[in-house]
Amino acid sequence: MLNKQLVVIGGGPAGLAAAIEAKKSGAEDILLIERDSGLGGILQQCIHNGFGLHVFNEELTGPEYADRFIEELKTMGIETLLDTMVIELGADKTITAVSPKKGLLQIRADAVILTMGCRERTRGAINIPGYRPAGIFTAGTAQRFVNIEGYMPGKEVVILGSGDIGLIMARRFTLEGAKVKCVAEIMPYSNGLTRNIVQCLNDFDIPLLLSHTVTYIHGRDRIEGVTIAEVDENMNPIPSTEKFVSCDTLLLSVGLIPENELSKMADIKIDNVTGGPVVNQRMETSIPGIFACGNVVHVHDLVDFVTMESRLAGMGATNYLKDKIPDKNYISILAGDDIRYVVPQLVNPEKILSEKQNFFMRSTRPMEKARLFIESDNELIRARVLQHIKPSEMINIEIKKSELAGKDIKTLKFSLREEV
């Protein structure tokens, strides 16, 4: 049994930032465990740019962004295990991991930070009827084949889902000489950044079919085409609008799901809306000393926010290691009207780590203009006008520690009211 002060599970942007911050704030004995053969997580295959506008004031590609942290991690001498998969996590912070070189490792940690990221929603999970041929990929898996392995999954592509991953891959495939026939999106609005609609679809004249979905997959051995249909207000396909579109590849960009198998193994409390652990103001889960940050807590759209959140978790873990006193006396953070969820879900205002606390949230629907209400126990703290609100673009609200501490508040609610 190996003893470690702090173990970080995952070496993507969340794990890297958390480990570095933990070391900076005083943790000495840190081990970062990563299942891939290199660090950087999903950023390794995100070769497009758009990362780092907030954190570095530069526009970087995924690998470049990751490299900043990987270099810093190396410089700080933080111990890393690569090619190592954590297969068990106990509520008592015991970790079982396996690797070809080191065999089976059992580690007892004083604190753990979970940064396992997320997985992609599959064809099976959304029940697209039809056959089960080759040629159906989730966008991330296709991205791995193209950018890391160097292979083209197909030549004639239909994409379902207008999330950023699907849009990015529409451009990637087109640049590499494939034909992307269309992007179908079941909602009446796109899920991706406007910048990506322009630079990934408009630039290449790829049609975006809003309020459309794939209703059938044709082809027994390799996909031969899909049936695309328009959907009504209840997102049910309208049979008279069905059209066959031939293709040899179907890319699915239909959602990301936080990967919490290990968290569930340890009986960590999971938020049903986010799919990730319930966390407090220092990103600590329901088990004192086990922290979580990044996509494993809630799906992010900007890696810059992942970094911010993960630095908080790193600080939180070091903070915990100092006195190991579990947090309590929480304010419950509530998602009010038209807010889908808020992270963190619990805040101990006395223990907010800096002068302010970030609250990350998402709206339930697009709104051009709305007033965001921040209320404590039915008293209005603040209201703010927000513009161009989209569920796919996370909202970040800062509240000063002084607004919450020493006030005996029980609940803090965020809600939106649309304004015309």
Place this chain on the structure above:
Amino acid sequence: MQSVEVDKTVTCIICPKGCQIDVKLVDGNIESIKNYGCKRGIEYAKNEVLDPRRTLTTTLKLADGRMLPVKTKEPIPKKLLKRAMVELKDVTVSPPVKIGDVVVSNVVGTGIDIVATGNAEKK
């Protein structure tokens, strides 16, 4: 000689508002810009219409079979993206390579280099 009038609508990407900016060109010169939300939008729309540029991010083959992520050091004309991809298709890069290393100079005659955005050690 007859005047050539072209109307273009540009979706601005500077901020999440996504203003649909209308630009009127006469004989290739900008005559008017309408429906912008702010100053930055005017500048963006002007550039998008007269000289749209994009940063190209792609991968190149390494000598050992692996892939190397790369980008144009600066944005290149949008209409040259495809030609750039074709020019780069048979390039092989020999490791070691560091982020920022120039791996191809002056892609499609733009004067702009292709730089590595990932590291590759000698295997």
Place this chain on the structure above:
Amino acid sequence: MEDIVIIGAGVTGCAIARELARYDIDITLVEKEEDVACGTSKANSAVVHAGFDAEPGTLKAKFNVIGNRLYPELCKELDVPFKMNGSLVVAVNDEEVQVLCELLERGKINGVNPLRIIGKDELLTLEPNLNPEAKAALDAPTGGIVCPYELTIALAENASQNGVKFWLNSPVTDIEVLGNHHFLIKTPKGNIETKYIVNAAGLFADEISKMAGAEEYTITPRKGEYLIFDKQFGGLVKKAVFPTPTKISKGILVCPTVDGNIFIGPNSHDIGDKYDTSVNSDGIKEIVAGGKKLIPNLPMRNVITSFAGLRAVSNTNDFIIEASKKVNGFINVGGIQSPGLTSAPAIALEVKDILQDIGLKLKEKRDFIPHRPKKFRFREMDNEERKKLIEENPAFGHVICRCETVTEAEIIDAIKRPIGAQSIDAVKRRTRAGMGRCQGGFCSPRVVEIITRELGIDPLEVTKKGPGSNILIGRIKEFLKDEGGDQNAK
């Protein structure tokens, strides 16, 4: 010249092959798909039926009950996952309770024991998630569940170890009767001369029989669609929970798989196309409605995949297991629909008897190997075993499929074993890599890499399930042509 050619490598054909492999005879099994268990045997309810459902006096009833009794020993011998978890047939009204009484009678005649009807209280204690309207149930403790494709693969591996030759990707295109007990079988891979033919060709058994000039019957494909739920909900039911049956089908079940998932299905529709394994939205609606009748709170947000299987239904409505009277040496084993999986070991013994009856001399081998090569299931081991295993073979320390905890060593083994995997789906059936909640999203690039390395092929040659189902279409940059400027025009 072969003694026997078996046509069809489903569970029936492979069970027959393995049984006959005990004897000193030359056997070849020809299969049209790229792997064994590619037809009905990989897409069914996986239930080892107790035997109360089959009509007394039929071959179905006879072989169901004999087969059921053979399962525990066979699965133990071949290291195939099997659980005798019991079956329940649930009645929600008085009419249905009547049917339960009929099934009880039928079961007794067929020799099913123990078998009894239980009341509401006991039923809801056994299965707390059941529809509270349930009135009673037929409780059949000898019902079980098995992994049907793993059983088929295990039978095939063991048959191969004991000398049976397997021709995959070899559809039979013609059968020439050269004389008494003398046939020429033609396949694209070559021709085989043989004395006896065992026709276990499943959906195509009628066509094979016709090809040989033997008895004519028709096989109608009857489609059954299924939905599988995440293992997280594996405790939803403990037994195979059936509704009261109809004339043509046992109905839409809610049932555990031996690997810990839950499934609902199958529905039952006769179709015209023997290759139509598509799942349709009406079918999904139908099985969800059927499932909810039994278990109202189905975790619909946690479906991981759907699939369809085709039952090979003969126009006689019973198994056709007999030596042809028209063509000497040709044995039909057709119409093997439910309870075909359960019956397979019993059918194998029957076919052996039939062969002896029509003149085949069977001498037992002295060196018959009853076990197949050891199977390692990393996910089922304790940490002590795992530690030792990785020390001996580091490839056990490389987890490839995160969802099902499948290691590289297991995938390599799946490829290198007898009747080794040659495709993504074949690896999946042998290891479960790709069967988890991410459905291969994480592991498939890695599995492609392992297959190319172990088989010494190009990544572009890796298929999902045989010829025509290649995973990748080209190498990067390959589609870029020297065009002027614009992106590829049509």
